[in-house]
Amino acid sequence: MSQQEDGGQAAMDCAREVGFDLAGIAPLAPPRDAQRFQDWLNAGHNAGMAYLQRDRERILDPTGLLHHRKGSLLVVGLAHSRPGVTLPGGGRIARYAAGRDYHNVVLTMLRKLRRLLRERGILGSAAHSRTAVDAAPLLERSHAAQAGLGFPSKAANLLHPRFGPWFFLGEIALELELEPTTQPPAGSCGTCRACIDACPTAAILEPGKIDAGRCISYLTIEHRGPIEAALRPQIGEWLFGCDVCSEVCPWGTAAPDLSQRFGELAPARTPLTDWLEPPDSPAWSILLRGSPLRRAGRESLARNAAIVLGNRQNPDDRAVLLRALSFDPSPVVREAAAWALGR
Numbered sequence: 043m044s045q046q047e048d049g050g051q052a053a054m055d056c057a058r059e060v061g062f063d064l065a066g067i068a069p070l071a072p073p074r075d076a077q078r079f080q081d082w083l084n085a086g087h088n089a090g091m092a093y094l095q096r097d098r099e100r101i102l103d104p105t106g107l108l109h110h111r112k113g114s115l116l117v118v119g120l121a122h123s124r125p126g127v128t129l130p131g132g133g134r135i136a137r138y139a140a141g142r143d144y145h146n147v148v149l150t151m152l153r154k155l156r157r158l159l160r161e162r163g164i165l166g167s168a169a170h171s172r173t174a175v176d177a178a179p180l181l182e183r184s185h186a187a188q189a190g191l192g193f194p195s196k197a198a199n200l201l202h203p204r205f206g207p208w209f210f211l212g213e214i215a216l217e218l219e220l221e222p223t224t225q226p227p228a229g230s231c232g233t234c235r236a237c238i239d240a241c242p243t244a245a246i247l248e249p250g251k252i253d254a255g256r257c258i259s260y261l262t263i264e265h266r267g268p269i270e271a272a273l274r275p276q277i278g279e280w281l282f283g284c285d286v287c288s289e290v291c292p293w294g295t296a297a298p299d300l301s302q303r304f305g306e307l308a309p310a311r312t313p314l315t316d317w318l319e320p321p322d323s324p325a326w327s328i329l330l331r332g333s334p335l336r337r338a339g340r341e342s343l344a345r346n347a348a349i350v351l352g353n354r355q356n357p358d359d360r361a362v363l364l365r366a367l368s369f370d371p372s373p374v375v376r377e378a379a380a381w382a383l384g385r
């Protein structure tokens with residue numbers, strides 16, 4: 043075994059030692075899906091995610107992550123499979139959002155991993171490294187597929203035979219030449235198209251291509267301002283995120299229940315109507331503390347709650363919608379409440 047292979051295997055062993063389920067090595071180089079990404083951006087399918095346009099060059103050339111622009115990417119996966127989450131009285135949040143914010147969890151583990159790599163002498167004390175979870179300018183899934191963590195799916199995520207689509211990704215760029223692990227786990231979508239058929243908003247335009255502007259995950263988490271009226275009924279029960287394409291995926295049905303790993307925070311136990319509390323309510327800080335739902339923010343969450351209540355059409359919810367319509371300081375929330383009352 044060469045020194046590079048040795049180092050790569052030792053680095054992946056360290057990743058498993060700190061608790062990651064999956065680990066692989068990819069070259070620190072432009073992602074294999076660079077052209078697909080460019081085409082997707084050029085078609086405007088990134089919707090309001092302007093930062094992807096802004097960071098385009100950095101995403102296409104991740105060598106800028108390191109001072110000397112040379113090295114490897116250690117890509118890791120942490121599974122988060124758990125049963126679906128329905129709020130008391132109705133409304134749903136994406137499974138990953140029921141517990142602690144994965145950014146914090148994965149980042150803490152990545153830092154621990156980096157310390158271990160140094161302690162074991164795999165990463166020299168002078169060698170530069172950068173950790174990344176989600177927010178860094180990286181085409182994560184493309185690098186992860188190249189590192190052999192899973193195979194790309196028609197729903198534009200990565201699938202693993204044991205965990206299906208239910209795992210988070212993290213990366214450490216290392217100023218270290220390691221042998222890439224090129225062998226992905228066996229599997230493919232084959233002739234299945236369950237996710238394409240089940241998507242409530244027809245956001246999967248073709249295998250592997252999502253129109254973010256139609257995707258409920260984007261609309262309920264990233265999108266600011268009013269949501270296009272034509273898409274609101276299809277949002278159905280989703281207050282935050284959407285798991286439909288993952289839930290119908292046959293690769294994920296046998297994934298283990300790992301609820302304990304991230305625990306369950308207040309958002310998973312909060313009734314839908316409470317999400318229309320006014321912004322000065324002390325409930326918000328408790329509700330969003332340490333939770334991934336913070337990313338959407340109060341206004342978008344209240345907007346989403348009004349839309350879900352409108353979709354549920356339960357007369358008992360009129361009072362809370364009328365209060366939001368009359369008193370909420372956000373025009374976005376008032377408009378969504380008016381729409382819901384109209385239904």
Ligand code: SF4
Pocket residue numbers: 197240241242243244245246252256257258259284285286287288
């Ligand atoms: S997350 Fe939901 S809306 Fe987005 S592509 Fe998947 S099923 Fe469609």
Ligand code: SF4
Pocket residue numbers: 195196197230231232234235236237238287290291292293
């Ligand atoms: S539902 Fe079917 S087509 Fe969609 S990602 Fe899963 S296996 Fe692939």
